[in-house]
Amino acid sequence: MQGKALEWAYEIEGKDFRNAGKVSSKVKEILKELGFDPAFVRGVAIASYEAEMNVVCHAEKGTLHFAILPEALKIVVEDQGPGIPDIALAMQEGYSTAPAEIREMGFGAGMGLPNMKKNTDELNIASTVGKGTVVEMVIRPPLPRE
Amino acid sequence: MKLTELIRELALTVRSADKGLDREVKGGYASDLLSDVMAHSKEGDIWVTIQGHPNVVAVATLRDLAGIILANGRQPDAETVQRAEEEGVPILCTPLPTYEIVGRLYRLGIHGQD
Ligand SMILES: Nc1ncnc2c1ncn2[C@@H]1O[C@H](COP(=O)(O)OP(=O)(O)O)[C@@H](O)[C@H]1O
Numbered sequence: 001m002q003g004k005a006l007e008w009a010y011e012i013e014g015k016d017f018r019n020a021g022k023v024s025s026k027v028k029e030i031l032k033e034l035g036f037d038p039a040f041v042r043g044v045a046i047a048s049y050e051a052e053m054n055v056v057c058h059a060e061k062g063t064l065h066f067a068i069l070p071e072a073l074k075i076v077v078e079d080q081g082p083g084i085p086d087i088a089l090a091m092q093e094g095y096s097t098a099p100a101e102i103r104e105m106g107f108g109a110g111m112g113l114p115n116m117k118k119n120t121d122e123l124n125i126a127s128t129v130g131k132g133t134v135v136e137m138v139i140r141p142p143l144p145r146e
Numbered sequence: 147m148k149l150t151e152l153i154r155e156l157a158l159t160v161r162s163a164d165k166g167l168d169r170e171v172k173g174g175y176a177s178d179l180l181s182d183v184m185a186h187s188k189e190g191d192i193w194v195t196i197q198g199h200p201n202v203v204a205v206a207t208l209r210d211l212a213g214i215i216l217a218n219g220r221q222p223d224a225e226t227v228q229r230a231e232e233e234g235v236p237i238l239c240t241p242l243p244t245y246e247i248v249g250r251l252y253r254l255g256i257h258g259q260d
Pocket residue numbers: 050054055057058059079081082083084090091095096097098107108109110111112113114133
């Protein structure tokens with residue numbers, strides 16, 4: 001294991017609902033294989049999936065960077081897209097700008113960002129309107145009990 | 147209760163992952179909003195929805211759900227079936243509407259909360 005950087009990066013295509021969720025499935029698979037607690041892994045999956053889906057639903061394309069650090073997991077999702085004009089408003093549960101065809105699929109409930117907040121220890125969002133958004137999440141695994 | 151028993155008791159049609167039917171169903175969740183299911187479903191739940199597009203498979207996999215019941219006569223898209231086969235997610239269909247199938251699941255002892 002030593003010397004091997006525990007870091008991955010995956011591309012996400014905007015509007016590609018066919019492949020949506022595959023990146024988060026990979027993240028989950030990696031954590032499962034490394035033996036992380038299943039309940040913890042399911043929480044990470046929520047945060048990762050919501051961030052991935054926001055690129056699919058709202059942006060043109062993006063990348064999910066995933067790193068296992070000594071103390072925590074870090075997921076950074078950066079995209080090229082419209083950006084978020086009012087982040088505090090976007091964070092409100094139920095707020096969504098998703099168009100009708102996306103809502104019909106069961107997305108656009110305005111729960112994505114709140115779900116990320118609930119399932120992470122740190123959530124930082126930086127966004128430039130007309131350029132894109134960077135979502136940074138830090139999630140600390142439960143300490144092993146012995 | 148196992149998926150196989152639910153299929154028999156409720157006359158469900160199996161559309162994918164017929165090798166995964168030995169799985170134990172621990173509870174249930176019903177919703178057509180994917181973020182709601184991500185947030186509130188539990189491992190081992192059977193998920194009742196009318197959404198038949200491929201994204202339901204990702205949600206079921208990420209949350210370790212026991213399977214998906216498509217209510218109201220909804221059928222999965224061809225691509226949904228393919229992805230469900232790949233991921234081993236059982237998709238079961240019923241002509242009954244959501245309210246009715248959930249009621250019957252409850253009567254069989256599949257609850258939403260402990
Ligand atoms: N990556 C992004 N790029 C542009 N806008 C975004 C992005 N992520 C979120 N938003 C904005 O924030 C709103 C709320 O996001 P979220 O809570 O995930 O709900 P939903 O995705 O269901 O609309 C979105 O409707 C959208 O307007």
